Amino acid sequence: MRWFWIDRFTAFESGKFASAIKNISLSDEALDDYMPGRPNHPYALIIEGMAQTAGLLVAEVNHFTDRVVLAKVGKAIFHRPVLNGDQLKFYATIESRRDDGAVITGTTHIGDQLQGEIELTFAFLGEQFGNRPLFPNNDLLGMLLTLGMYDVGRDPNGQPLKIPERLLQPDNLTKTK
Amino acid sequence: MAPSSDEVFSKVQKALVDALGVDDDEVTPEARMMADLGAESIDFLDIIFKLEKAFSISIDRAELFPEDVLTSATYVKDGKVTPDGVAELKKRMPWADLAKFEANPNVQSFGDLLTVNDLCRYIQSKLVG
Known part of the structure; x- marks a missing residue:
C-alpha cells in the first residue's frame, strides 16, 4: 500500500502555509477495513494526512535537511465523518518554528464544512539519532513531484519554489515531469 | 512592566494544562513536571512552544533540561x-x-x-x- 494520505498540494507558501486535497474513494482499502459495513475514512489517517501536508511544509524551510518527525498530536477534533465521494481539504499553518522543532495548526474541510481541527508538534531528530537521512533523495524528490509541490509552491518572496540543488544531483534524480 | 508572580503562574498553568491534558487543580506550584504531571521528554518541546508564545520570549531547551x-x-x-x-x-x-x-x-x-x-x-x- 502506498503511504500517501494526501493526493496533491493545492497551495504551498514556503515557511508559512500549505493546503492539499485527498479524494476519498470506495476503492481505498482503509474505508472498509476501519468500520465494515459503514465505510468512512479513519480519523487517524486524517491526522496522518495533516502530518504529511504540514511535515513537508516544515521540512521544506531548510531544503529538507532537517529530519522532521511527528512528535505529538496536541489536538484532534472531528466534527463529521468523511465518506466515499468526499473531497477532503487540508489547511496547515506553521505557528512556531525553532531549531529543534515546530508546531502547526490545521483544519480539514469538506466543501464549506469544517471537518476537523488538528494541532501537531514536530521534532527534528538530533545527532543522537545518527545522521542518516529519513528518505533517499530520489524517493523524496519523486514524492514531492508527484504531490505537485513545485507546481503550486511559492518561496518567501512569492516566486515559484525551486527544487533544492542537492535533490537535483544526477545520480539522485530518477523521476522528472 | 514585568507580570506579577500570579500572572506568570496563571500562564504557566494554562500552558501545562493544554500541553499535558491535566486539570487546573493538578498544576500546583509544588507539582513535579514528570513525576506528578506525567510530562515526557517530547512534552517539553510542546511546553516550550506554548511558553514562548504566552510570554513572547525565546527559550533554549538546554536551559530547561x-x-x-x-x-x-x-x-x-x-x-x-x-x-x-x-x-x-x-x-x-x-x-x-x-x-x-x-x-x-x-x-x-x-x-x-x-x-x-x-x-x-x-x-x-x-x-x-
Missing part, C-alpha cells in the same frame, strides 16, 4: 553527576532548587525534580533578564 550535562562522560560517573557536574547544573539553572538532587545526584532522578514553581522562576528570570 540540560541533557548535554546529564549525558556527558566528563560530568557523569557511574550513573551519578559529579560535583563538577552539579556545579555546572547550578550555574545553568540558578532558578531551580537542586538541594535534593545534590544530596543524591542520580541522573535517573533528575527529571523528577523540576517543579511548576521552578518553571515559574525560570520564566521570571527570562522576563527580568
Whole structure:
C-alpha cells in the first residue's frame, strides 16, 4: 500500500502555509477495513494526512535537511465523518518554528464544512539519532513531484519554489515531469 | 512592566494544562513536571512552544533540561553527576532548587525534580533578564 494520505498540494507558501486535497474513494482499502459495513475514512489517517501536508511544509524551510518527525498530536477534533465521494481539504499553518522543532495548526474541510481541527508538534531528530537521512533523495524528490509541490509552491518572496540543488544531483534524480 | 508572580503562574498553568491534558487543580506550584504531571521528554518541546508564545520570549531547551550535562562522560560517573557536574547544573539553572538532587545526584532522578514553581522562576528570570 502506498503511504500517501494526501493526493496533491493545492497551495504551498514556503515557511508559512500549505493546503492539499485527498479524494476519498470506495476503492481505498482503509474505508472498509476501519468500520465494515459503514465505510468512512479513519480519523487517524486524517491526522496522518495533516502530518504529511504540514511535515513537508516544515521540512521544506531548510531544503529538507532537517529530519522532521511527528512528535505529538496536541489536538484532534472531528466534527463529521468523511465518506466515499468526499473531497477532503487540508489547511496547515506553521505557528512556531525553532531549531529543534515546530508546531502547526490545521483544519480539514469538506466543501464549506469544517471537518476537523488538528494541532501537531514536530521534532527534528538530533545527532543522537545518527545522521542518516529519513528518505533517499530520489524517493523524496519523486514524492514531492508527484504531490505537485513545485507546481503550486511559492518561496518567501512569492516566486515559484525551486527544487533544492542537492535533490537535483544526477545520480539522485530518477523521476522528472 | 514585568507580570506579577500570579500572572506568570496563571500562564504557566494554562500552558501545562493544554500541553499535558491535566486539570487546573493538578498544576500546583509544588507539582513535579514528570513525576506528578506525567510530562515526557517530547512534552517539553510542546511546553516550550506554548511558553514562548504566552510570554513572547525565546527559550533554549538546554536551559530547561540540560541533557548535554546529564549525558556527558566528563560530568557523569557511574550513573551519578559529579560535583563538577552539579556545579555546572547550578550555574545553568540558578532558578531551580537542586538541594535534593545534590544530596543524591542520580541522573535517573533528575527529571523528577523540576517543579511548576521552578518553571515559574525560570520564566521570571527570562522576563527580568
